[in-house]
Amino acid sequence: xxxxxxxxxxxxxxxxxxxxxxxxxxxxxxxxxxxxxxxxxxxxxxxxxxxxxxxxxxxxxxxxxxxxxxxxxxxxxxxxxxxxxxxxxxxxxxxxxxxxxxxxxxxxxxxxxxxxxxxxxxxxxxxxxxxxxxxxxxxxxxxxxxxxxxxxxxxxxxxxxxxxxxxxxxxxxxxxxxxxxxxxxxxxxxxxxxxxxxxxxxxxxxxxxxxxxxxxxxxxxxxxxxxxxxxxxxxxxxxxxxxxxxxxxxxxxxxxxxxxxxxxxxxxxxxxxxxx
Amino acid sequence: xxxxxxxxxxxxxxxxxxxxxxxxxxxxxxxxxxxxxxxxxxxxxxxxxxxxxxxxxxxxxxxxxxxxxxxxxxxxxxxxxxxxxxxxxxxxxxxxxxxxxxxxxxxxxxxxxxxxxxxxxxxxxxxxxxxxxxxxxxxxxxxxxxxxxxxxxxxxxxxxxxxxxxxxxxxxxxxxxxxxxxxxxxxxxxxxxxxxxxxxxxxxxxxxxxxxxxxxxxxxxxxxxxxxxxxxxxxxxxxxxxxxxxxxxxxxxxxxxxxxxxxxxxxxxxxxxxxx
Numbered sequence: 001x002x003x004x005x006x007x008x009x010x011x012x013x014x015x016x017x018x019x020x021x022x023x024x025x026x027x028x029x030x031x032x033x034x035x036x037x038x039x040x041x042x043x044x045x046x047x048x049x050x051x052x053x054x055x056x057x058x059x060x061x062x063x064x065x066x067x068x069x070x071x072x073x074x075x076x077x078x079x080x081x082x083x084x085x086x087x088x089x090x091x092x093x094x095x096x097x098x099x100x101x102x103x104x105x106x107x108x109x110x111x112x113x114x115x116x117x118x119x120x121x122x123x124x125x126x127x128x129x130x131x132x133x134x135x136x137x138x139x140x141x142x143x144x145x146x147x148x149x150x151x152x153x154x155x156x157x158x159x160x161x162x163x164x165x166x167x168x169x170x171x172x173x174x175x176x177x178x179x180x181x182x183x184x185x186x187x188x189x190x191x192x193x194x195x196x197x198x199x200x201x202x203x204x205x206x207x208x209x210x211x212x213x214x215x216x217x218x219x220x221x222x223x224x225x226x227x228x229x230x231x232x233x234x235x236x237x238x239x240x241x242x243x244x245x246x247x248x249x250x251x252x253x254x255x256x257x258x259x260x261x262x263x264x265x266x267x268x269x270x271x272x273x274x275x276x
Numbered sequence: 277x278x279x280x281x282x283x284x285x286x287x288x289x290x291x292x293x294x295x296x297x298x299x300x301x302x303x304x305x306x307x308x309x310x311x312x313x314x315x316x317x318x319x320x321x322x323x324x325x326x327x328x329x330x331x332x333x334x335x336x337x338x339x340x341x342x343x344x345x346x347x348x349x350x351x352x353x354x355x356x357x358x359x360x361x362x363x364x365x366x367x368x369x370x371x372x373x374x375x376x377x378x379x380x381x382x383x384x385x386x387x388x389x390x391x392x393x394x395x396x397x398x399x400x401x402x403x404x405x406x407x408x409x410x411x412x413x414x415x416x417x418x419x420x421x422x423x424x425x426x427x428x429x430x431x432x433x434x435x436x437x438x439x440x441x442x443x444x445x446x447x448x449x450x451x452x453x454x455x456x457x458x459x460x461x462x463x464x465x466x467x468x469x470x471x472x473x474x475x476x477x478x479x480x481x482x483x484x485x486x487x488x489x490x491x492x493x494x495x496x497x498x499x500x501x502x503x504x505x506x507x508x509x510x511x512x513x514x515x516x517x518x519x520x521x522x523x524x525x526x527x528x529x530x531x532x533x534x535x536x537x538x539x540x541x542x543x544x545x546x547x548x549x550x551x552x
Contacts, residue, residue, distance in 0.1 A: 062543045063491040063526050065341040067359035067384050069368035084372075084379050085345035089523075090490070090547075092345035094382060096360075103360050106370060108343050108382055110490055114522035118549075118550045119478060122446040122517045143320070168396040204396060214366070214386055215339040217493045219545045221521040241398045242530075243538045245497040246390035247365075248338050249542050252528065254518075262519045265526050267543050269339045269386075269495045271366075274394045 007183045008032075008089055008149060009192070013046040015053065023078040024050060025096075030074075032146045037072045040213045041195030046187040047095045047107040050079045052187065058091050059111035060224065061187045065217040070104040072097070089113045102126055107122035113256060114223060125260045129155060130236040132176035150196060151180040151204060152236070165207065171200035171241035176234040184231045193235060193255060194218040194266035200241030200251050201272045206226065211272040214248070218266040230257045247271055283459045284308075284425060285468070289322040291329065291355055299374075300326060300352040306350075308422045313348045315422035316489045317471035319494060321464040323371045323383040328356045328463065334367050335387035336500065337463045341493040346374070346380040353380065365389045390499060401512060401536045402414070408452035408510040426472060427456040429510070435474055441483065447476035447517035452510040460507045463496060469511060469531060470494040470542035476517030476527050477548045487548040494542040506533045523547055 006014070012032050015024035017192035020207035027048055028038035044066040051057060077099045084092040090112040143159075157173030177196055179189055199211040239253040248269055255264040282290070288308050291300035301323055305313035320342040327333060353375045360368040373381035378411040419435075433449030439523035453472055455465055475487035515529040524545055531540040 008511045010546070040495075063343075064497075065343075065384060065491065065493060067339075067341075067360075067368055067386060068366065069366075070363065084382055086345065090345075092343055092379075103368075105354065106368065106384055108341060108384060110343060110492070112524070116551075117523045117548065118477075118481065118520065119522070122448075122476075122480070123519065159476070170397075191441070198517045200398075215341065215384070216423065217341060217491075217543065219491075219524075219526045219543075221519040221524075223522065242541050243497040244394065244396045246395070246499065248388070248390070248495075248497075250495045250497070250539075252543075258447065265518050265528075265543070267493065267495075267541075268530075270533055275392075 007181070009042070009179060009183055009189060012042050013049045013188060015050055018078055023080045025076050027074065027076050030145060032149065033056040034144045034146055036212065040068065041192035042146065042217060043072065043097070043105055044107070044195060044216060047079065047105060048109060048188055048191050050081050050095055051093045051109045051111070054081055056083055056203055057058060057111065058086065059089070059113045061109060061220050062112045063110040063217070063219050064107060065215065066105060066107045067215045068105055068213060069245065070102065071106050073099055075099070089213065121262050123254060123262060125256045128173070130235060135176065141225055147182055148176055152177050157203055159202060167206050168204050171203040173197055173239045175237050177237055178232070178234045182229040185227045186224070187227070190220070190227065190264055191218055191256065193237065194253060194264055195268070196237065196253065197239040197253060199270050199272060201244060201249055201274060204241055205243065205274060209274045210270055211270055213268050213270050216266065216268040218264055220264050222263045226261065226263070233258055235263070247273065283457070285455060285459055285465060288318050288466060289325045291326055294354060301352050301354055303352050304348065306421060308425065310422055311422045312488065313347060316344065316492060317468035318382055318422065319348065319373070320383070320492060321468040322324070323373060323381060324385060324464055324467055326357050326371055327369045327385045327387070329374055330357055332359055333387065334362065335365070335389045337385060337496050338384040338388045339493070339495050340383060342381060342383045342490065343491045344381055346378065346491060349375055349381050351375070362482045397538050399530060399538060401532045402450070403511060411452065425456055426453055426454050429516065433479055435478060443482050444480050447479040449473055449479065449515045451513050453513055454508070454510045458508040461503045462500065463503070466496070466503065466531065466540055469491060469513065470529060470540055471544070472513065473515040473527065475546050475548060476515065477520060477525055477550060480517055480520065481550060485548055487546055487552045489544050489546050492542065492544040494540055496540050498534055499541045502537065502539070509534055511539070523549065
């Protein structure tokens with residue numbers, strides 16, 4: 001398959017060999033841009049892609065933490081992967097995305113060869129959710145470009161800036177979402193989806209302001225076989241704000257398949273600028 | 277103050293200069309040992325201490341993620357700190373703990389100089405909690421040694437292995453906890469406390485089994501001044517299990533001051549070995 005026939009997501013997160021063997025080179029296109037630079041989810045997916053496509057890779061992702069020390073300029077970047085340690089059934093990686101020898105993104109990735117064990121889920125998916133087909137797709141006029149790569153059906157906590165804009169006592173979003181156009185679900189797209197929520201402070205304060213994720217952690221509760229069951233289906237995702245304190249707030253989120261399997265849990269902390 | 281008059285916690289997380297200027301040396305004493313090697317909380321605090329005591333440190337911790345690629349042997353280790361990037365009001369660090377040139381622990385730490393902003397909390401501390409003084413301290417007979425460094429008063433979800441041991445439909449623990457003997461609360465002790473919960477799978481399955489944290493993320497919603505208000509007081513901490521799948525489960529936790537201030541939120545993913 002040529003580069004151009006790949007899904008836009010796969011084109012965006014693709015990496016090519018660098019001049020020496022120590023790094024690879026990538027570029028995140030405008031189609032995935034956010035307010036400042038590329039959408040965090042697709043940046044995270046690019047770093048995960050660097051690990052998953054590495055010849056020494058062993059196992060599937062269990063935990064991914066991505067920190068965002070600086071902005072990514074609209075030009076090529078290099079990705080440097082470092083295998084920290086390989087155990088009997090797990091691997092730890094450290095990844096850096098650099099431009100002009102300065103690091104813009106770092107990630108710690110845990111892969112594991114997962115075996116059968118007892119399984120259970122303490123959380124429950126909400127009942128009585130409307131079907132995604134019953135909900136009008138989000139009008140993305142005026143939204144950052146990356147949003148156009150997702151089919152979003154908001155059940156609760158969408159962004160509506162018609163007056164009156166009302167402050168909320170809590171910032172909860174419930175949404176059906178999938179890639180647009182459809183793309184088989186895998187760890188990379190699931191990781192990107194775990195960052196698909198607008199900053200909670202926008203909802204809580206009913207206003208836009210400078211805001212950006214500084215650290216994202218996603219735990220995977222699935223394997224490739226499980227994910228294969230949910231290709232081309234909407235996922236139900238919920239995000240909640242927790243605490244907003246001196247320029248930073250945190251968010252907790254869950255990503256469920258439509259049949260009620262908890263595929264991933266995620267948390268992030270976000271910079272915001274909103275005076276008292 | 278000499279080393280011996282320091283609190284045991286500060287003795288444990290202390291670092292001394294290495295042979296060259298590139299690293300420091302530490303040792304975690306038996307008093308903080310867990311089932312295999314030292315207690316994760318005190319390991320995390322040691323890596324955070326390496327950043328906070330670094331001459332280039334600027335700001336207070338906002339986000340700390342610690343991964344545990346391998347066990348720590350009962351001997352000296354080296355800690356290597358790398359300043360990834362300094363911004364106008366934030367710093368990103370990468371830290372590695374090594375023994376025999378092999379990395380046993382990694383951490384990404386975000387520091388920030390926090391300024392006033394709008395503040396709010398979406399979560400609520402449970403009401404009607406019993407006072408810690410009304411609850412008998414946990415009998416730690418047969419528990420790992422590190423537990424003796426904490427005054428734990430379990431409200432719900434303690435470990436009781438008298439028969440009948442009953443499986444739980446969810447693994448929730450509510451606890452009043454503080455350092456024993458008392459120690460002023462700071463970011464290091466708060467980080468350690470965020471890992472003070474027994475593995476959720478022990479409660480869920482009502483049995484012990486091999487289990488260990490592989491990645492811990494804690495977000496701080498406080499500054500030194502806030503923490504100073506809660507010196508020598510119990511914190512209310514709650515932890516819940518989320519999903520248990522193929523040898524790994526995740527946990528979400530909150531740490532509150534007694535007057536209802538959410539000081540930190542935390543998540544972790546834990547390896548476990550329990551057959552179907």
